[in-house]
Amino acid sequence: xxxxxxxxxxxxxxxxxxxxxxxxxxxxxxxxxxxxxxxxxxxxxxxxxxxxxxxxxxxxxxxxxxxxxxxxxxxxxxxxxxxxxxxxxxxxxxxxxxxxxxxxxxxxxxxxxxxxxxxxxxxxxxxxxxxxxxxxxxxxxxxxxxxxxxxxxxxxxxxxxxxxxxxxxxxxxxxxxxxxxxxxxxxxxxxxxxxxxxxxxxxxxxxxxxxxxxxxxxxxxxxxxxxxxxxxxxxxxxxxxxxxxxxxxxxxxxxxxxxxxxxxxxxxxxxxxxxxxxxxxxxxxxxxxxxxxxxxxxxxxxxxxxxxxxxxxx
Amino acid sequence: xxxxxxxxxxxxxxxxxxxxxxxxxxxxxxxxxxxxxxxxxxxxxxxxxxxxxxxxxxxxxxxxxxxxxxxxxxxxxxxxxxxxxxxxxxxxxxxxxxxxxxxxxxxxxxxxxxxxxxxxxxxxxxxxxxxxxxxxxxxxxxxxxxxxxxxxxxxxxxxxxxxxxxxxxxxxxxxxxxxxxxxxxxxxxxxxxxxxxxxxxxxxxxxxxxxxxxxxxxxxxxxxxxxxxxxxxxxxxxxxxxxxxxxxxxxxxxxxxxxxxxxxxxxxxxxxxxxxxxxxxxxxxxxxxxxxxxxxxxxxxxxxxxxxxxxxxxxxxxxxxxxxxxxxxx
Numbered sequence: 001x002x003x004x005x006x007x008x009x010x011x012x013x014x015x016x017x018x019x020x021x022x023x024x025x026x027x028x029x030x031x032x033x034x035x036x037x038x039x040x041x042x043x044x045x046x047x048x049x050x051x052x053x054x055x056x057x058x059x060x061x062x063x064x065x066x067x068x069x070x071x072x073x074x075x076x077x078x079x080x081x082x083x084x085x086x087x088x089x090x091x092x093x094x095x096x097x098x099x100x101x102x103x104x105x106x107x108x109x110x111x112x113x114x115x116x117x118x119x120x121x122x123x124x125x126x127x128x129x130x131x132x133x134x135x136x137x138x139x140x141x142x143x144x145x146x147x148x149x150x151x152x153x154x155x156x157x158x159x160x161x162x163x164x165x166x167x168x169x170x171x172x173x174x175x176x177x178x179x180x181x182x183x184x185x186x187x188x189x190x191x192x193x194x195x196x197x198x199x200x201x202x203x204x205x206x207x208x209x210x211x212x213x214x215x216x217x218x219x220x221x222x223x224x225x226x227x228x229x230x231x232x233x234x235x236x237x238x239x240x241x242x243x244x245x246x247x248x249x250x251x252x253x254x255x256x257x258x259x260x261x262x263x264x265x266x267x268x269x270x271x272x273x274x275x276x277x278x279x280x281x282x283x284x285x286x287x288x289x290x291x292x293x294x295x296x297x298x299x300x301x302x303x304x305x306x307x308x309x310x311x312x313x314x
Numbered sequence: 315x316x317x318x319x320x321x322x323x324x325x326x327x328x329x330x331x332x333x334x335x336x337x338x339x340x341x342x343x344x345x346x347x348x349x350x351x352x353x354x355x356x357x358x359x360x361x362x363x364x365x366x367x368x369x370x371x372x373x374x375x376x377x378x379x380x381x382x383x384x385x386x387x388x389x390x391x392x393x394x395x396x397x398x399x400x401x402x403x404x405x406x407x408x409x410x411x412x413x414x415x416x417x418x419x420x421x422x423x424x425x426x427x428x429x430x431x432x433x434x435x436x437x438x439x440x441x442x443x444x445x446x447x448x449x450x451x452x453x454x455x456x457x458x459x460x461x462x463x464x465x466x467x468x469x470x471x472x473x474x475x476x477x478x479x480x481x482x483x484x485x486x487x488x489x490x491x492x493x494x495x496x497x498x499x500x501x502x503x504x505x506x507x508x509x510x511x512x513x514x515x516x517x518x519x520x521x522x523x524x525x526x527x528x529x530x531x532x533x534x535x536x537x538x539x540x541x542x543x544x545x546x547x548x549x550x551x552x553x554x555x556x557x558x559x560x561x562x563x564x565x566x567x568x569x570x571x572x573x574x575x576x577x578x579x580x581x582x583x584x585x586x587x588x589x590x591x592x593x594x595x596x597x598x599x600x601x602x603x604x605x606x607x608x609x610x611x612x613x614x615x616x617x618x619x620x621x622x623x624x625x626x627x628x629x630x631x632x633x634x635x636x637x638x639x640x641x642x643x644x
Contacts, residue, residue: 218409
């Protein structure tokens, strides 16, 4: 297992390097002169030259590339072009909010989606199956911001069960923090729940007619345990794969949820940076997202090795 | 008392709203320590018969008539819960495909220990000890260290040994082996069959061996039930069947066996094929392929003894006194 983990971690390095190179190239092929954008059309040649010197853009391209990598290796993503704040601290400030929201969303999606899918597969074609299909179809087709507003209205305003403004509560008050996390996480997790339910249902329908299920029945294992242990353990492989892939989507999707629930987070930071053409902040955010996705993929791989005994030897 | 008595069993499938008999009036017994082979081509109802005994029929199939009597008690109408207590405890079953018969994400030890815990109520550590003993009994080398291995770390033959171990874990009175060696290569086949013989002698277990391989029948069975199209066409002690097959289908089946002392340039085969379930004739189901077919064969033939041997029964009009002549005259 340790060797397996080590191997996965080593492959992480070239992946990250490729991502960083891509970001570096992208920023440089985007049309438009950064000096003119930043200093305005009326900038004097001297001002432009000074800008080039200060940002290192007058250096040869390989020099720029190496110093870019060097900076990132030191955890330095530069300073915001708008307010001169270090990008790293701007991101570090909101990253926990995005992470906790995404993780909570995944937890909601998996914890609701898996049982729903199993129950649907068990009643294949029956009324429970239809009910689950309707619920999941709703989850997939209902725009997230509409459900967010409705949830705020019903559970926040009318029933008053959850705070309307979420975030801001420190972890020293775990109850408050969790309460303020609940609605956004459920909102984000509902769509994922729908997908997970479908993946689980399909996997169960494929697995239940297997020979090894027949073997389990032939030795007298009760149906309940056949479904929830023998079959589900096999279906979990698909669920883990899907969750890993979907996690990246979830981090992206969180923008709308953050805006409606007025939470700080990476999504809101991206929108703000785009709005104000804050290229350094944007570049730092792209790097952050890329690293997150790569890390999540690696975690998925590791989890896969835990769930499927055949992976380790492969 | 017989371990198993199949008493005029009928199992029907409902396809497109119509009922079809997949198993029709099958009737035989298996005594303690005895091996009864059930032979026939694919689609003859062998597996459907096994699933009727196990209570594991697909939802479109149901036992409509007759009884499955296990140690004197009919079990064909038992509830699912009661069948769960019987399966694995009093009836064990092994299957054709060892490669897919085991759960890929559970350790083999866990899969063998599970029925021990379910049926015998053993503790985790006790079940583990017993499972390792079982693995040794089915000749899995270094059993203790392989308890925590997964099925993909085993060869086909070793997996079949695991399947056998979990089937016999609770000391069943009856073992149903559904083509246990068909998917294995010949040397491994031999080992597995010898293993089954040995296990049976240990515990006086009754065995129902489903196969299409007459060589296996000759070497490992005491009696044979020949099935065709869901009918039991003949049942006899092995020697009687090989020496004096009574049903035209049994004769054709034996004639199709290649023999080393005969010219092998031409392999005998039975003309035609098994009709599909939806187009089975009402009378004798072999009628379309039978060289001796008569008018009367359109009616279901009775079971009659062959040569006054009560152990040897055939379901064929040819052996009913006078019927052949009557039919050709009329």
